[in-house]
Amino acid sequence: MRLRGVSDRDYKEPSVVPLVNIVFLLLIFFMLLGRLTSPEVLDVQPPASASGGQVDSRRDLLILVSNDGRMALDDDELEQDLLTSAVAKFLEEDPALRVRIKADADLDAVKLIRLMEQLKEAGVKRLLLLTERPAQ
Amino acid sequence: MESQTYTQILAKASNNSIRRRRPLVSLTPLVDVVFILLVFFMLASSFSDQRAVGLTTPAVGDSAATSNTVLLRVRRNGGMDLNGIPITVNQLQERAAQFIQTVGERQFLVQPDKGVALQRVVTVLDALYATGVQDISLIRK
Numbered sequence: 001m002r003l004r005g006v007s008d009r010d011y012k013e014p015s016v017v018p019l020v021n022i023v024f025l026l027l028i029f030f031m032l033l034g035r036l037t038s039p040e041v042l043d044v045q046p047p048a049s050a051s052g053g054q055v056d057s058r059r060d061l062l063i064l065v066s067n068d069g070r071m072a073l074d075d076d077e078l079e080q081d082l083l084t085s086a087v088a089k090f091l092e093e094d095p096a097l098r099v100r101i102k103a104d105a106d107l108d109a110v111k112l113i114r115l116m117e118q119l120k121e122a123g124v125k126r127l128l129l130l131t132e133r134p135a136q
Numbered sequence: 137m138e139s140q141t142y143t144q145i146l147a148k149a150s151n152n153s154i155r156r157r158r159p160l161v162s163l164t165p166l167v168d169v170v171f172i173l174l175v176f177f178m179l180a181s182s183f184s185d186q187r188a189v190g191l192t193t194p195a196v197g198d199s200a201a202t203s204n205t206v207l208l209r210v211r212r213n214g215g216m217d218l219n220g221i222p223i224t225v226n227q228l229q230e231r232a233a234q235f236i237q238t239v240g241e242r243q244f245l246v247q248p249d250k251g252v253a254l255q256r257v258v259t260v261l262d263a264l265y266a267t268g269v270q271d272i273s274l275i276r277k
Contacts, residue, residue: 016163016164016167017163019167020163020166020167020170023167023170023171023174024170026174027170027173027174027177030174030177030178030181031177031181033181033183034177034178034180034181034182034183035181035182035183036180036181037180037181037182046186047254047255047258047259048255048258049187049189049258049259049261049262050262050266051187051189051261051262051265051266052187052188052189052265053187053188054187054188055186055187055188100188101191103254104254105253105254105255105258106253106254106255107253107254108250108251108252108253108254109210109248109252109253109254109256109257109274110248110249110250110251110252110276112254112274113193113248113274113275113276114276116191116193116274117193117276120193126190127190127191127192128188128189128190128191129188129189129190129191129258130186130187130188131186131187131188131189131258132184132185132186132187133184133185133186133187
């Protein structure tokens with residue numbers, strides 16, 4: 001459909017330059033402020049806490065515990081016994097290894113304590129529980 | 137060159153700028169790529185502020201019945217008790233501070249009931265750390 005008085009020659013594409021500017025700004029924002037993380041095997045929502053130190057970038061073992069008690073060591077879902085023996089094996093290679101636990105906020109705390117006790121028997125000295133800073 | 141008038145130079149300059157602007161490089165491929173990058177970073181990045189809380193369990197065979205130990209039980213029904221005295225979360229800091237003042241450095245044992253969500257235990261740990269308690273262990277029955 002052509003409106004009267006508006007010929008093809010009069011029609012101009014709107015400039016894309018402002019769009020490109022905004023998109024570049026958004027791109028830079030997400031690149032600088034976001035942290036790239038690999039997706040995890042279990043869906044875990046860590047508990048909120050105000051205390052706790054910053055997570056440093058040291059390479060630690062990561063144990064995921066979902067709210068129904070399933071566990072995973074890094075990217076492999078394992079039973080608890082297998083998991084602790086795997087951790088013990090890693091500890092033999094590097095005794096200073098720390099273990100981070102990322103457990104779901106709805107997990108039964110007793111289950112976590114049982115896991116911690118087993119890890120302690122396996123020789124883990126330093127256990128960290130990952131939490132999230134609550135949104136202000 | 138020197139004989140050119142000022143108006144001639146101006147006319148030439150404006151001609152040049154018009155000619156330079158006309159063969160504008162198309163922005164569309166650039167926008168395509170930038171959009172793809174933007175979508176990638178939006179989906180792949182996370183903004184959560186992660187923290188790490190140190191956790192310990194008492195050494196195996198450690199007697200919990202030493203005089204320097206305070207037992208804090210977190211009940212399933214929402215309450216908690218400190219050495220058997222029922223308290224609320226709000227009272228916890230005050231009471232814990234009293235315990236620290238009366239007998240100095242103390243070890244706190246936190247014992248959640250079966251079925252208590254981890255979030256409640258972490259909230260209790262938060263309150264204890266805020267009071268200045270250093271030595272907190274988690275135990276189970």
